Amino acid sequence: MAASSSFVAIVTLAFLLFFMGSTNAQLSTNFYSSSCPKLLSTVQSTVKSAISKEARMGASLLRLFFHDCFVNGCDGSILLDDTSNFIGEKNAAPNRNSARGFEVIDNIKSAVEKVCPGVVSCADILAISARDSVVTLGGPNWNVKLGRRDSKTASQAAANTSIPPPTSNLNQLISRFNSLGLSTRDMVALAGSHTIGQARCTSFRARIYNETNIDRSFAQTRQSNCPRTTGSGDNNLAPLDILTPTKFDSNYYKNLIQNKGLLHSDQQLFNGGSTDSIVRTYSNNQNTFNSDFAAAMIKMGDISPLTGSNGEIRKNCRKLN
Ligand code: HEM
Ligand SMILES: *[C@@H]1O[C@H](CO)[C@@H](O)[C@H](O)[C@H]1NC(C)=O
Ligand SMILES: *[C@@H]1O[C@H](CO)[C@@H](O)[C@H](O)[C@H]1NC(C)=O
DSSP states (O other): OHHHHHHHHHHHHHHHHHHHHOTTTTOBTTTTTTTOTTHHHHHHHHHHHHHHHOTHHHHHHHHHHHHHHTTTSSSSGGGOOOBTTBOOSTTSTTTTTTOOOHHHHHHHHHHHHHHSTTTSOHHHHHHHHHHHHHHHTTOOOOOOOBOOBBOSOOOHHHHHHHSOOTTOOHHHHHHHHHTTTOOHHHHHHHHGGGGSOEEEHHHHHHHHHHOSSSOHHHHHHHHTTSOSSTTSSTTOEEESSSSOTTSOSSHHHHHHHTTOOSSHHHHHTTSSSTTHHHHHHHHTOHHHHHHHHHHHHHHHHTSSOBOTTSSBOOSBTTBOO
């Protein structure tokens, strides 16, 4: 008797410690269902109207969530503006002249504040906007876990080092994602986000002029709007998916198989290494890609959120209360 009750006590304690230790214990899909029942419809209508004006905005909003989550967790830190005594993440190397969509997030936040003031975090607005962007552009749907709170800090240094650069090789990509609890397969699925959106010449110049694992005519096409010389045409844009640049589908992987990945990091996923087979699977199985992508987005959204009484619910996503 004594032995079995102490066994029960140990198991109970183990469970308690497990749930206390897991930082996302409080995220749930119904977090705002009574405090802000109109939240999801409010976000969705603003996202849809932004995308109807400019399809690329869906890509930009999806990327903001990624760049938020990879820097000390999904805590809205990317949204904070620099001030004279505060250095945020917007001018970090991966974001400067590149991250966009902040005005749309402001519009969503204003609309949400109208229906339920002071209730919904900017971090959660990013998570919902990313999902709505994917759905609006034809990708999979999933239930977004909510209950994140907003950071009171940001880190330009962490943004510089935590977000993988396009020069990354396969091992670097795998280890960066693994260090955040995302598997190699999650990484390949999440990179499928590059089925939408655009990149600047400066992000792919070295690849289109110097690399050999690239389709010749594809390289020439991209060279026509991206001059070889650094400093000229740096901000000229090209679609990440040459086939269907504003549709969320699995054509990104078809491109990789043809050596038409735009970024060096894209082509790393299909370059004779361990991820080739995953790329092949996704390239001819849209349903597998869709379900793996949705599952990986939920995992990415679980990265170190602030919950409970940590952080705050910002009134304005650009600044601390
Ligand atoms: C695997 C590692 C990744 C690398 C190295 C990478 C790198 C990049 C780069 C360099 C750009 C172009 C930026 C520019 O030239 O201004 C870009 C764009 C983009 N990335 Fe990634 N990315 C990665 C993973 C992801 C993930 C996981 C997501 C989302 C879950 C994502 C979503 C996007 C989107 C949607 C765009 C287009 C944004 C727009 O048009 O505004 N990327 N990425
Ligand atoms: C981050 O990178 C940018 C651009 O390379 C650089 O100007 C800045 O000093 C870096 N910031 C930190 C804190 O490392
Ligand atoms: C191509 O590689 C050469 C030799 O490493 C380098 O000097 C040159 O800057 C590279 N060109 C581009 C466009 O990256």
